[in-house]
Amino acid sequence: MGIRFILMVNKQGQTRLAQYFEYLTLEERRTLEGEIVRKCLARNEQQCSFVEHRTYKIVYRRYASLFFLVGVDNEENELAILEFIHLLVETMDRHFGNVCELDIMFHLEKAHFMLEEMVMNGCIVETSKANILAPIQLMDKTS
């Protein structure tokens, strides 16, 4: 329900982060990613950020070299998801400081932790950056 998956893909089509909230086999995932990325990469700036794919919608936004794609059910509020993507980027930015694609790649597990604090089982859990980053900062301090 709600969010089905979250993907971060770079402009060459390589997946940098993938979080699925529904079960798909590896094969299915790869084909899905390929199709969606092709569709999104083909669109230009002026076109709207929502793409319809099979039974659900993809909300996407491009930040520098990285595409953030969120697959949602048809009933979900698309504008709210756009806000959520922005919130995610801002949170990562606050933690990593001027986050870029390489940061996400080399600290993949931290990116996942952050995402997990924000979304659980397809629903948005927490929207306050302070609350999201608290456990992660705690972990960094202890390790």
Next chain:
Amino acid sequence: MNPFSSETRLRDMIRAIRACKTAAEERAVVRKECASIRAAVSDNDNDYRHRNLAKLMFIHMLGYPTHFGQMECLKLIAAPGFPEKRIGYLGLMLLLDERQEVLMLVTNSLKQDLNHTNQYIVGLALCALGNISSAEMARDLAPEVERLLQFRDPNVRKKAALCSIRIIKKVPDLAENFVNPVASLLKEKHHGVLLTAIQLCADLCTVSEEALEYFRKKCTEGLVKVLKDAVNSPYAPEYDISGIADPFLQIRLLRILRILGHGDADASDLMNDVLAQVATKTESNKNAGNAILYECVETIMSIEDSGGLRVLAINILGRFLSNRDNNIRYVALNMLMKAISVDGQAVQRHRATILECVKDSDASIRKRALELVYLLVNETNVKPLTKELIDYLEVSDQDFKGDLTARICSIVEKLSPQKIWYIDQMLKVLCEAGNYVKDEVWHGLIVVITNSTNLHGYTVRSLYRAIQTSGDQEAVVRVAVWCIGEYGDLLVNNIGMLDLEEPITVTENDAVDVIEAAIKRHTSDLTTRAMCLIALLKLSSRFPSCSQRIKDIVNQSKGSLLLELQQRSIEFDSILEKHQNLRSALVERMPVLDEATYSGRRAGSLPAVASTSQGNPLQIPNGVPKTMDAPLLDLLDLSADEPALQNSSGPNFLQDLLGGDILSSASQSGTTQPQKSGTDVLLDLLSTGSPPAQNGSSTADILSISQDNNKTSVDALNSLSSPMVTSVQSTPASSIMDLLDTFGPSPTVPKDNDPAYPPLVAFESSSLSLIFNFSKQPGSPQITQIEATFTNKSSDIYTDFIFQAAVPKFLQLHLEPASSNTLPGSGNGSITQKLRVTNNQHGKKSLVMRIRISYKLNNKDMLEEGQISNFPRDL
């Protein structure tokens, strides 16, 4: 340092993978890495376990299989330290899913962690549980989660709430346990808890009706108050997004209010104020504000009506629609589709804007706008809207054309006010996008064309012009060819000109040119060429001067490799050569195709009718007075393609000839012929001027290729019937057999035609008896049908049985082939043979006949002769 040992740090591995230039290199690197990880796993290496798991996750994300790392996750989860647990749970969530049995092993660890003192660890466990628990795990751990809903730390509470959602989804029976705790959670201050509690509430409402009622009564007011606070709250840095206080919370609240208010007037009343407040006070220059407004409008549309709010909502949508941001427009179009059901008038006002959106450069917006236009169209605005859509069709992209065409066609069909407009629009669509048009569409067009008799001339002239310009669209060619064939004389002689037409000079040769071009074109497929052939046949009758030319064209197809074309051209050629007298009657103007049945068929209601007509045709009651259209209906039932339309020329001719009232089952039988017009042509050939009972015998001809006794038109028949037999399909064959059975020896063939001549024992010998059964058609007293039945009186079998007859000059005799030439002994079977006698001196002289029967008995030739002069007087 060896870069591939398990001491490698994650980033070094990533660097190594990134350095690979080709996919094969990358695979090699990953394989080496996996091998070393596997080695470490089997060594049970503690130190670098979490590092290995991190690497595994990266590799998994790239798409390689990593199931050997699953046990590692479990070991990490069981470790006491927080970082290890963290990685372990993360790995668990990424590498596993709820279907794996390994998951069950985690249940114990989860239980322990849920009771841990460290709240972060509890949070971890809840997270994992919430993401991938299976039904059994959910059931086991539900009580723990329930308890945690009241934990002291709000973070844990919020995670517990979300976890409960998954539990409820997996195990709906446990829903009741969560209802009470949720009610208290809804009074929380912490936004996170509130957010998740609302979500839980929403899911509870969808799962169980009683929960919905409970929340409606108890919590609506509370929620309204929370929303009011959220809207009016001062600046809160924690949750502020671009100037609006926690839009996510507001959106969630609006959503739950939607669920609670849907279908319930009281709850809706409570919400009115706050909804109005949200709708008016929220700023719409930021995306967050627009998101809230969007949700607000959706809620207003779903709850019970209260006038003013709806107007407010539609105004907001109107503003969205004219916004320059594509996202907002998309969202507005979405909402408008739902708003149509609520208030169609208001949406009509925005029609122009929506039409603009259909032409937008953005594919998503185009799609939405097209669906919206389809919902918007009604009788008053159908003309301008269609004009717009067709104009756009010319410039649209390929992938959009298919959708657009289908929509335009259905709009035009449903709502066309006049036939001429319908025909015009369809022509335009076909010229632009004929290749995308489905078969039913142009079939429907043909039905309408035949129904609008006063427009025939106009239509055929328009089509003639159209085929000159858009000859590459297959559908245009087909419809044009059909019409030119049908109404060629109208075309050439400019008959039926409407005021708005310009005169156009088309000679007969031009018309034939068009069809010849269509037949010769490479891109024409089988259906088109077949239609061309039949059109040529029709034209040969309407334009006698072009007969020779048409014959040449038809002859060219005789050698075609496609069976259908070859067959048609051979049969048509034979009609052209030998049966000139038949031709004009054969290809007369077709009757009006029944629109109602046609549209009923297209709606799919026809399979029942089709099956009855394909089965035993005689089930159709003989006595029920039907209209002329009935056989045509049956024909149309049989096939969805136009060959059916051509087939109907056969029985149509019959109807014309026989006064249209005779509903003998034979004409029904004509309709059950396979979809080869050739068969009908055969029937027509044989049924010239004779009772339809002859149809039965002609079908007997087709099925029983026996010797030819008379060298008359039966020759042509037989030569034609040989290719026919191979292509007769089984179902119609069985129906023909049905006919045979009934038409067999008994003289019950159309009762209304039998003038009650008693059967006559024409010839009797010691070894053989011959009985004649007579029937006549009321319209042709000179012609007598005789059915001869031979019975074997001896006990031997006669083979090579041949019956011959001779008549005086004032009689004409026509002999059909016999049913067989082996006569079993002792009356075990009989041979039947049909004869047709035409008496030119009917009434003055009666029939006489000399007969000769030859057969083989035990390989000995036998011969019997006799004269029959005891025919009834009036024959």
